[in-house]
Amino acid sequence: MNPIRTRLGALVLATLALLGSHAAVQAHGDVKCAPVPKAEWRPHTELERKLTADGWVVRRMVATDSCYEVYAKDPQGKRIEAFFHPKTFERVDAK
Known part of the structure; x- marks a missing residue:
């Protein structure tokens, strides 16, 4: 060849x-999270602790304009990009 x-x-x-x-x-x-003032955002380290306790392996976390964007492996070991509300830590899906 x-x-x-x-x-x-x-x-x-x-x-x-x-x-x-x-x-x-x-x-x-x-992906957009419901607006909340930056002063009301909970620390990203708190979200990382929660996800780790739930079996996630967090590789990287980024704060966007309105959400926390998380690159991780879920409890099943699948690579995932997920978005979470910065005040409630509820997962936000793409619309």
Whole structure:
């Protein structure tokens, strides 16, 4: 097999994988939590403790404009991106 063609194929597959993962992240960009003043947000460390106690393995947590965005493995070991209300810690699904 032609080595140039093999490398080109690998590059195309890597590019498609990168674009696909970016599209999946963008799909969740429309998640909005009910508005609450920043002063009423509970600490993200409290949410992390709650999720850990529930069997989650939290990899990363980000505060968006209105929610906590969590990258973790759920209790079944599935990689997940989830959004939580910053005051109630209720899970918020994409609309």
